[in-house]
Amino acid sequence: MRAVQILVDGFAISSLYGLAAVGFTLIFGVSGVLNLAHGGIMVVAAIVGWAAAGELGLGTYAGTLIGVAAGLAAAYATYLIVVRPIQRSRAIRPEETEIFVLTGTLLWGIMIQVGMAYLFSDNPITMRPLISGVVNVFGVRTPANEILIAVLAWAVIGLLWLLVNRTRTGKALLGASMNPRAVTLLGYELTQLYLVAWGIYGILAGMAGVLLASFLGVSTTNAGQLTASAFSIVVLGGLGSVSGSLIAAYVVGYLETMTAYLIAPTLRPIPSLILLVLVVYVRPQGLLGRR
């Protein structure tokens, strides 16, 4: 009984972790950017969606769409205001770009977090579930919303897979993550590809944010925690590897759920942190990392 409960609950949270981490790893793979404003972007999507659905009275579905759009806008703002100027700056030496992007997005994330807390509130917000009702899964009463979230997350991940593997633009993106210079030589504009990648990332992070708001609830103070969990899932799976991130999302999601149910809810993050340190020691490239 409890085992089934862990299986069901763990699945939903893991799918959300996966959705958030896939975007994070995509941006790293294509443009080499570790975006520490990730949690901030999710929070923007969640809070704007919640405000549109509740305060403006547009309903849950319109709110969800507006939230995702806000996530997209926040991702583009991050790229155009912070990441691109740093990458193009002549005063920053190429070998130092990485640390500047890290510091810059970190500051930007703090600005987003504080700005959202100022404009809205720093109380936890919860969106109304997309669908109501309770479903019986192998004897466990599960909110239908939880199942819908898992299904939606996987549908989006499936779409992303089709986009990357079956369309020209997607293949160009894949190429850019392997060898940017070769893609340029084939006549693709890297700037355009980066814009596409950040757009996809914005939609993924936005969806993850809105769905998280309707599942567990989100507050602006969560932004750092959300970034840290996406970062650790992505490193555990191997930076730049999408399938690695998905596997790692399930490992972390289930490990956390098991700890919370079987040992104590307060110890929730600890086993996955220790696992992360061990994996990084033994296999620095992560589970499925290329190098």
Place this chain on the structure above:
Amino acid sequence: MALLRSRIVWIGAAVVLIAALLPFWLSAYLLGILTAAYYFGVFAMAWDLLFGFAGEVNFGPTFLIGLGAYTAAILNSTFGLPIPLCVIAAAFAAVAGGILLAVPALRLRGPYFGLVTLVAVLLLQNFVVIFASVTGGEIGMTVPDVLSIDASVNYWYALAFLVVCAVLLYGLSRSAVGLILQASGQDAVGAAALGFNVTKHKVAAFCVSALFSGTAGAMLIFYMGTASVDTVVDVAIAVQIIIAAVLGGRRTILGAALGAVFLIVANEFLRPLGQLNTFVVAAIALGVILFFPDGLLGYALHRGERE
């Protein structure tokens, strides 16, 4: 170079002299802010030695600071050891932590190592909460002994500590060891090919950074009279240290201290803005990164060189 160096010595001496006389003008409240800022300056300088010189992306300076602070606090409140012994023990505990961090640093690069340091902070934070009976958990613990109850005396302690640390760290960074560290941070293979023991120097850099971080952490809690996760371990504090060092200018050591003092004083002056003060400080720091990537002191020094 000799000219620049002597100029820095003179300017430094003048700044220290003025700073030492401040208690005769400033209120106890402002002195308290500056006292905390000076300890913060030591944190930022110790971080700059690891990041600016050894090239290690350390997201978790508060792991070392927290180890030192909590070691000192527990020894003082549970076993009643006197302050100097506690500070020395704190230094040893932090150096042990530094060696613990140095082991992965030798195997991992860039973001991977950065994540390990971040995880180290989160683990320390969780352990403090779990062993609440010893550490006071989320509420924090009260330290029975304090350095002094007089604001001016506390201020002079902090200033003296900052000056000693600044002289030692700045001297180290300008010495042959500092140059070797810088070389191995920028090109480890090249430095090794020149016959330098990169491993030994990196471990040494971690130990030195940990020594200063841990001692400063212990001094800070004996100034405040309390040790809590929010003041010495939290990731937010680590972020502030990183911002301070980048703001002041990497690879300058002294810039990190300036950045820390600037950051804390700016935070205080912007307090009327309420919630928005963090926003403004982060925006200023972002602006500095985008437009003056060498930081405040770095920018000033470069202009000096060009003239």
